[in-house]
Amino acid sequence: xxFSLQTIALVASTGLLATQGASALAVEERSxxxxxxxxxxxxxxxxKSNSTPGSFCSSKKPSNNRFWxxxxxxxxxxxxxxxxxxxxxxxxxxxxxxRTNLPKxxxxxxxxxxxxxxxxxxxxxPAKTSAVASSAAAPAQSSAATxxASSAAxxxSSAAAxxASSAAAxxASSAAAxxxxSSAAAxxxxxxxxxASSAAAxxxxxxxxxxxxYPVCETTYQVQYQNYTRVAANGVWMGLTMGAAxxxxxxxxxTLSTSVDDCLAACDKIEGCVFxxxxxxxxxxxxxxxxxxxxxxxxxxxxxxxxxxKNDNWGGQDDPNTIVNSNGxxxxxxxxxxx
Ligand SMILES: *[C@@H]1O[C@H](CO)[C@@H](O)[C@H](O)[C@H]1NC(C)=O
Numbered sequence: 284x285x286f287s288l289q290t291i292a293l294v295a296s297t298g299l300l301a302t303q304g305a306s307a308l309a310v311e312e313r314s315x316x317x318x319x320x321x322x323x324x325x326x327x328x329x330x331k332s333n334s335t336p337g338s339f340c341s342s343k344k345p346s347n348n349r350f351w352x353x354x355x356x357x358x359x360x361x362x363x364x365x366x367x368x369x370x371x372x373x374x375x376x377x378x379x380x381x382r383t384n385l386p387k388x389x390x391x392x393x394x395x396x397x398x399x400x401x402x403x404x405x406x407x408x409p410a411k412t413s414a415v416a417s418s419a420a421a422p423a424q425s426s427a428a429t430x431x432a433s434s435a436a437x438x439x440s441s442a443a444a445x446x447a448s449s450a451a452a453x454x455a456s457s458a459a460a461x462x463x464x465s466s467a468a469a470x471x472x473x474x475x476x477x478x479a480s481s482a483a484a485x486x487x488x489x490x491x492x493x494x495x496x497y498p499v500c501e502t503t504y505q506v507q508y509q510n511y512t513r514v515a516a517n518g519v520w521m522g523l524t525m526g527a528a529x530x531x532x533x534x535x536x537x538t539l540s541t542s543v544d545d546c547l548a549a550c551d552k553i554e555g556c557v558f559x560x561x562x563x564x565x566x567x568x569x570x571x572x573x574x575x576x577x578x579x580x581x582x583x584x585x586x587x588x589x590x591x592x593k594n595d596n597w598g599g600q601d602d603p604n605t606i607v608n609s610n611g612x613x614x615x616x617x618x619x620x621x622x
Pocket of ligand 1: 512
């Protein structure tokens with residue numbers, strides 16, 4: 284025992300062997316890492332029945348069967364490259380993946396601003412009233428009040444809303460006069476005053492709140508949609524309302540997990556990954572396969588935040604499967620991701 288400690292100390296003090304050992308290990312790591320395999324080890328795309336995931340990114344596999352044994356645990360994906368001299372080339376080694384913009388025509392879930400009261404009748408004009416009330420009651424909340432008011436007036440960018448503080452009223456009125464609207468805030472609000480006021484009066488008042496200002500976040504991702512469903516246009520489930528998952532050219536890889544946060548943590552370690560679509564790919568007849576195992580989420584990763592226009596995998600197309608609880612998560616500065 285004493286002798287071997289001495290030996291280690293000797294090797295460490297020369298530095299030479301230790302350095303050689305470390306660099307050999309780094310080379311080994313790089314050649315076998317998931318980051319050096321096409322689609323990070325995944326075979327094919329998750330919307331095809333013959334595909335297989337690249338990894339399992341939660342801590343414990345739900346089974347030891349031969350199918351599960353073939354799937355590696357997540358290594359650190361592109362983070363293994365961060366020990367090399369070219370680490371500066373990778374965002375993922377520094378501040379992490381940059382956010383992208385939410386897709387157009389996207390109305391993600393959001394919280395209500397402080398002091399906001401959801402309308403109870405369809406005849407009132409509640410958004411405007413509560414904006415006035417909250418700004419009168421709490422001057423410190425004036426940017427929130429501005430955002431409510433201007434969203435109700437036809438949706439302006441959150442940047443415009445947050446830059447307005449003491450000049451809140453004039454900014455809000457100029458925004459109301461201007462037909463120019465910003466990206467995500469414009470979602471369902473029509474810039475015309477008539478449509479805007481009817482939107483404000485609608486019981487689904489969520490449409491008048493700027494989702495970028497009051498996002499629902501999951502780690503550093505903005506929840507873009509939850510439990511997405513649509514009517515299947517073809518396949519076994521044609522005409523039925525089914526869960527639907529993303530199919531898009533910006534696909535990078537897919538992994539399996541037992542939690543959404545594990546999926547998002549995996550995306551954080553894949554250079555350029557900014558969007559994750561999580562869902563259960565249910566096929567009871569083949570639930571011995573990892574991707575169909577009960578309670579196991581598919582985490583499909585993309586290099587762009589993909590609009591629900593592309594959620595056209597509703598199952599039953601090349602496989603009698605169903606897509607359950609399809610959620611979208613977009614890397615967002617609104618949730619603390621690097622801008
Ligand atoms: C998801 O949507 C389906 C269909 O509308 C519904 O039956 C189900 O209860 C929803 N699931 C959750 C978790 O909200």
